[in-house]
Amino acid sequence: MTADPVNTDNHITSFEQDKLQRSEFSRRIADRIRLAGTGQSVTFGLSGAWGAGKTSVLNMIRLELEDDKQWVAVEFTPWATTDLDSLTGEFYEVIASAMPKKSKRGKTARAMLMSATPVATSVIRTAAEGYLDQKLGSGTWQKIADTATSSTLDELKNYTPAPNPFRQQFAAMSKAIGRTGAKVLVIVDDLDRLHTDELLAVMKAVRLLGRFPGVHYLLSYDKRTVLDLIGASDLAGKDPDRARAYLEKIVQYPFELPPLQSAHSRREVTEQLTAIAHRYGCDLTGTDPSNGREWDLIDELLDLLPSIDNTTLRAIYRWCAQVDVLMALLGRGHLDLLDAALVTYLRLHHERIYDRLPAWRSKLVGEPPQYLVSSNNGRDTAEDWLTRLRKEAPGMSEPELADVYQILVYLFPKLPHQRPSRTRPLTTTLQVHHDEFFDRYFMFTLPVGDISDVTASEEVSSLLSEGSLRQGCVLRTFIDAGGDNRQLALRKLRRELGRVVTNASPESALAAFEHLWPSLLNEHGDLSWLSANQEIAAILFERAIEASSDTDVARAVVNQIRQRFSLRAITQVLVMFRRGSDNYPAPIASAITDVRDEVLRMCMDDMTSPQPHQEGQVLTFIHFLTTDMYTELRRRIDSEGLTQLDVAARMVAKDSDMREDLQGFYYKPFEEIYPREHWDPTQFQDPPSVEDLPEREDYSIDARQAKAKFAMHSIILGMPSNQPD
Numbered sequence: 001m002t003a004d005p006v007n008t009d010n011h012i013t014s015f016e017q018d019k020l021q022r023s024e025f026s027r028r029i030a031d032r033i034r035l036a037g038t039g040q041s042v043t044f045g046l047s048g049a050w051g052a053g054k055t056s057v058l059n060m061i062r063l064e065l066e067d068d069k070q071w072v073a074v075e076f077t078p079w080a081t082t083d084l085d086s087l088t089g090e091f092y093e094v095i096a097s098a099m100p101k102k103s104k105r106g107k108t109a110r111a112m113l114m115s116a117t118p119v120a121t122s123v124i125r126t127a128a129e130g131y132l133d134q135k136l137g138s139g140t141w142q143k144i145a146d147t148a149t150s151s152t153l154d155e156l157k158n159y160t161p162a163p164n165p166f167r168q169q170f171a172a173m174s175k176a177i178g179r180t181g182a183k184v185l186v187i188v189d190d191l192d193r194l195h196t197d198e199l200l201a202v203m204k205a206v207r208l209l210g211r212f213p214g215v216h217y218l219l220s221y222d223k224r225t226v227l228d229l230i231g232a233s234d235l236a237g238k239d240p241d242r243a244r245a246y247l248e249k250i251v252q253y254p255f256e257l258p259p260l261q262s263a264h265s266r267r268e269v270t271e272q273l274t275a276i277a278h279r280y281g282c283d284l285t286g287t288d289p290s291n292g293r294e295w296d297l298i299d300e301l302l303d304l305l306p307s308i309d310n311t312t313l314r315a316i317y318r319w320c321a322q323v324d325v326l327m328a329l330l331g332r333g334h335l336d337l338l339d340a341a342l343v344t345y346l347r348l349h350h351e352r353i354y355d356r357l358p359a360w361r362s363k364l365v366g367e368p369p370q371y372l373v374s375s376n377n378g379r380d381t382a383e384d385w386l387t388r389l390r391k392e393a394p395g396m397s398e399p400e401l402a403d404v405y406q407i408l409v410y411l412f413p414k415l416p417h418q419r420p421s422r423t424r425p426l427t428t429t430l431q432v433h434h435d436e437f438f439d440r441y442f443m444f445t446l447p448v449g450d451i452s453d454v455t456a457s458e459e460v461s462s463l464l465s466e467g468s469l470r471q472g473c474v475l476r477t478f479i480d481a482g483g484d485n486r487q488l489a490l491r492k493l494r495r496e497l498g499r500v501v502t503n504a505s506p507e508s509a510l511a512a513f514e515h516l517w518p519s520l521l522n523e524h525g526d527l528s529w530l531s532a533n534q535e536i537a538a539i540l541f542e543r544a545i546e547a548s549s550d551t552d553v554a555r556a557v558v559n560q561i562r563q564r565f566s567l568r569a570i571t572q573v574l575v576m577f578r579r580g581s582d583n584y585p586a587p588i589a590s591a592i593t594d595v596r597d598e599v600l601r602m603c604m605d606d607m608t609s610p611q612p613h614q615e616g617q618v619l620t621f622i623h624f625l626t627t628d629m630y631t632e633l634r635r636r637i638d639s640e641g642l643t644q645l646d647v648a649a650r651m652v653a654k655d656s657d658m659r660e661d662l663q664g665f666y667y668k669p670f671e672e673i674y675p676r677e678h679w680d681p682t683q684f685q686d687p688p689s690v691e692d693l694p695e696r697e698d699y700s701i702d703a704r705q706a707k708a709k710f711a712m713h714s715i716i717l718g719m720p721s722n723q724p725d
Contacts, residue, residue: 011053011055011056011059012056012059012060013059014059014063015060015063017056018056018060019264019267019268020053020056020260020261020264020313021261021264022053022056022057022060022257022258023060025057025258026057026060026061026064027060027064029044029046029057029061029255030061030064030065032044032253033061033065033185033216033218034065034068034071036216037183037214038178038181038182038183038213038214039213039214040211040213041210041211041212041213041214041215041216041217042216042217042252042253043206043207043216043217043218043219043250043251043252043253044216044217044218044219044251044252044253044254044255045218045219045220045221045251045253045254045255046058046218046219046220046221046254046255046257047220047221047222047223047226047254047255047256047257048220048222048223048256048257049222049257049312050192050222050225050312050314051312051313051314051315051317051318052257052259052260052312052313052314053257053260053312053313054189054220054257055189055190055220057257058187058189058218058220061073061185061187061218062185062187065185070183071183071184071185072098072182072183072184072185073184073185073186073187074094074095074097074098074184074185074186074187075094075186075187075188075189076090076091076094076186076187076188077090077188077189077190078090078091078188078191078194078198078201078202079190079193079194079198084197084198084201087198087201087202087205088117088201088205088209089117091202091205091209091210092113092114092116092117092209093113093114093117094186095113095184095186095210095212095215096109096110096113096114097110098182098184098186098215099113099177099180099182100180100182103180105176105179105180106180106182108176109173109176109177109179109180109182112169112172112173112176113173113177116169116170116173170209173212174211174212174213177212177213177214177215178212178213178214180214181214182214182215183214184214184215184216185216185217185218186206186210186215186216186217186218187217187218187220188202188206188217188218188219188220189220190220190221191219191220191221191226192221192222192225192226192229194229195229196229196230196232196233197233199226199229199230200230200233200235203246203250206219206250207249207250219250219251223247226247227240227243227244227247228243230243230246230247231243259310260309260311260312260313262309265308265309265311265313265316266298266302266308266309268313268316268317269298269301269302269308269316269320270298272316272317272320273297273298273301273320273323273337273341274298276320276323276324276327276337277297277337279324279327280327280332280333280337281332281333282297282336282337282429283297283427283429284296284297284298285297286425286427288425288426288427289426290426293425295425297337297338300338300422300425301338301341301342303422304342304403304406304407304410304422305342305345305407306403307349307403318348319341319344319345319348322344322347322348323337323340323341323344326340326343326344326441326444327340329444329445330440330444330445330446331452331454332454333453333454333457334430334440334446334452334453334454335430335437335440335441336427336429336430336431336432336437337429338429339411339429339431339432339441340441342407342410342411343411343432343441343442345407346404346407350393350396350404352392352393353389353392353393353404356392357442358439358442361438363380363414363415364408364411364412364414364415364433364438365412365414365433365434365435365438366414366433366435367413367414367433368413368414369414379416380415380416381416382405382415382416382417382418383418385405385408385415385416386401386402386405386418389401389404389405402418402419405418406418410422410423410424411424411431411432411433412432412433413433414433428495428498428499430453436450436488436491449485449488450488451474451475451478451488451489451492452474453492453495453496455474456474456475456492456493456495456496457496457499457500459473459474459475460475460492460493460496460497460500461500461503463493463512463515463516464497464500464501464503464504464508464509464512465504465508466508467507467508467511467512467515468511468512468515469515469516474489475489475492475493479519486519487532490519490520490532490533490536491532493516493532493536494532494535494536494539497536497539497540498539501539501540501543502543504543506543506544506545506553506557509540509541509543509544510540510544510557510560510561512540513537513540513541513544513561514561514564516536516537516540517537517565517569520533520534520536520537521533526568526569526572527569527572527573534572534573534576535576537572537573537576538573538576538577541561541573541574542577542588544557544561545557545558545587545588545591546587551587551590551591554587554590554591555590555591555592555593555594557591558570558591558592558594558595559594559595562594562595562598567595567598567599567602567616568616568620568621570595571595571599571620571621571623571624574588574592574595574624575623575624578626582626582627583626583627583628584626596629599621599624599625599629600629600632600633600636602616602617602620602621603617603618603621603625603633604633604636604637604640606618606650607637607640607642607646607647607650608640608642610700610701611701612654612699617650618650618651618669619650619651619653619666619669622666622668622669625669625672627672630669630672630673633673634673634674637673643683644674644679644680644683644684645683645684645705645708645709647670647673647674648665648670648684648705648708648709648711648712649701649704649705649707649708650704651665651666651667651669651670651708652664652665652666652704652707652708652711653665653666654699664707665707665708665711665712667711667712667715679712679716681716684708684709684712684713684716685709686709687706687709687710687712687713688706688709688710690710692706693706693707693710694706694707
């Protein structure tokens with residue numbers, strides 16, 4: 001079943017619409033009401049929480065009673081009246097409307113009820129003063145009788161006071177109504193909407209003015225609210241026991257609305273959120289690429305929100321409607337539905353904590369640590385966070401506090417876990433824990449300085465079809481602005497390219513690569529390591545190669561790129577394809593054969609030349625080289641008759657800040673060429689002392705050999721060598 005486009009919170013009007021299996025419950029109440037028949041007036045009660053579906057049950061009870069044609073059900077809406085006078089008049093008019101329309105007895109009863117309205121109004125005014133319930137017969141009826149014949153009645157328009165006291169009038173009306181044989185149910189819904197004086201007036205009207213034979217009442221209310229209202233009155237004097245006793249005196253047969261069952265609440269959540277997902281193009285299922293776990297958006301939510309099983313339909317509809325509003329305000333493609341639902345839940349149910357989230361932004365956004373964090377490193381622990389939450393919501397129970405923290409840990413994986421719990425599946429959606437998207441979930445609009453992801457998607461599609469970003473487009477403007485704007489635009493480019501690049505042809509991917517290249521380089525003319533810039537280049541490069549069906553064509557594409565850009569630049573892109581692996585993927589390895597050979601030649605030129613090559617040296621390509629390439633390099637080194645000292649000298653970086661104790665010496669690539677068991681210590685004898693080391697800026701071959709001797713001698717002696725790769 002599909003949810004309506006807009007949730008109207010309407011009650012049902014037929015048994016066929018009953019999705020909560022309350023039809024039988026309604027019929028059983030109707031059967032009990034039928035037993036009252038034409039006997040003395042009985043007051044029934046239907047209590048349930050706000051939004052639990054009481055009105056829908058009332059409608060089904062009414063349908064069931066009216067089905068046998070012997071009963072008339074009418075509604076009295078006291079909260080729609082403006083004062084006590086109109087309330088009393090409306091009360092008698094409702095009962096009068098239920099009298100038989102065609103019989104003489106019905107007309108008589110109706111006329112008596114309508115003519116008694118002014119008297120009843122005055123009576124209820126007197127009763128409203130509290131005498132009736134405070135004294136319970138100690139002079140109250142006499143006061144009512146006096147009121148019914150007092151001079152105040154003469155002032156009422158269009159009414160001639162009857163000479164009989166109200167008790168006699170009431171007896172006459174009761175007899176007239178009884179003679180009609182009518183079976184009437186007066187339904188009073190939303191009793192808890194009234195103010196205290198109005199509530200008491202209605203109860204007194206039911207108890208005093210409307211106790212006619214065959215006329216019965218069904219009051220619908222939230223029990224806790226009604227008890228609070230009665231308890232706040234002088235009648236109960238803030239005594240909850242007196243308030244409860246008074247309600248029991250008014251309602252002889254109370255019925256409790258069945259709570260919403262878990263299956264029903266979960267079905268409603270599923271229907272509502274499925275409709276929202278379809279409306280905004282959100283995925284409801286997926287697979288976490290990091291661990292292969294299949295996830296379902298509804299299951300994720302229901303696992304995190306156990307309180308859904310103890311709520312009302314109205315609360316579910318309100319929550320889903322607010323999720324819909326948030327999604328609508330940002331528009332399709334700008335929020336993650338799962339995160340939007342959880343953030344909205346916090347806003348509706350834990351507002352004080354929700355309000356503090358923007359202030360905690362720096363502690364929340366970001367990815368979880370990729371290593372074990374000790375408890376004494378200054379980072380907040382789970383208990384620190386629970387203490388913080390207790391301070392913000394002092395009335396919250398510990399189990400509820402733990403549930404809220406579990407939601408926060410799920411939304412913000414950077415937070416420490418209190419206990420083993422469900423983790424957020426890895427997706428490409430715009431999640432709240434990303435610094436780039438956090439503000440969207442709290443501003444209800446796209447923040448100033450942000451870029452619409454829909455716009456970014458459109459412009460990236462244009463880039464792949466036309467080979468360039470259009471002048472004046474948003475991404476181009478942000479890139480040209482530099483700084484944070486440039487980085488934001490490049491992150492958007494990276495994300496959108498990852499989604500749509502497979503639709504691009506090799507030619508368009510290559511054209512886009514060449515177009516974007518100048519925008520991807522940092523101030524040193526390089527691709528920053530592990531940056532969005534490097535990933536953009538790799539994505540387009542890979543598409544240009546893999547989209548080519550023939551290995552020779554792919555190789556030609558790589559060579560074309562090599563002719564357009566430096567060897568150093570090409571290898572900075574290619575290293576992205578062997579992260580976490582020693583070798584390149586087969587399609588890439590076949591396509592870069594010529595680049596591989598050129599790199600090896602460049603390395604050998606560096607090994608055999610006293611001056612570093614302008615285009616690069618061995619250290620330029622250490623991340624590009626694989627084990628097989630190092631093996632080939634060793635073969636060529638040996639064939640040239642080079643010594644280990646010759647090679648070690650090429651492992652000294654120019655002006656390096658890395659490990660001053662090793663003089664900028666990179667021992668890892670040296671160890672790739674010469675495993676430690678092959679090291680020849682005799683080639684590194686007589687190293688210079690610290691005082692005799694060459695100046696840092698001296699990069700002659702003699703200076704490099706001296707620094708290499710010093711470093712290798714230190715390593716061989718077992719000194720620390722904790723140098724980055």
